[in-house]
Each structure stands twice: as C-alpha cells, then as structure tokens.
Amino acid sequence: MAYGDRRFPRTGKKASHVTVTPKKNESPERLIKRFTRKVKKERIIEEIRERRFYEKPSAKRRKKRAQRARTLQKLAQKCDDGKTVRD
DSSP: OOOOOOTTTTOOOOOOOOOOOTTTTTOOHHHHHHHHHHHHHHHHHHHHHHHHOOOHHHHHHHHHHHHHHHHHHHHHHHHOOOOOOOO
C-alpha cells in the first residue's frame, strides 16, 4: 500500500490524524465526545462521504451553484423579513 496507490490518491492536503489523549480523571464518555468533536471540526466524515463515489466536475459545479443560490435566497428572505416600515 504505497502512497501513490490508486486507493489513496494524493489530494495535496496533509494527512489528518485525530488523536485524543485522556486527561486526568476524565470519563471515557467525555473522551469520546471530544474525539467526535475533533473529527467533525476536521470534516473527516464529510470528506469520506463526498469521495465515496466519483462525481463529475460539471456535477460538482452544478451542486455548488445550487447551494450558493439557496444561501442567497435564504439571506434575501431574512433581510426582507427583518425590514419593517414605520410610518
């Protein structure tokens, strides 16, 4: 399993190793919670989900464009709801 193997493509990012060392008198549940928080912060699970299947570049752009449109629509709606005209 060399780094140049097809199963481990080079992404240009550093390898993400999440380590959690137990603190003094820390419960295992708390340790697990800290670990999951670090994993979420590093976006490891999301990246695995994204890379699970190949997505064409055009599909990626389309998805990104749709996400941007949704965000702008939400912001516009929020601004419209926040404005009240006083007489």
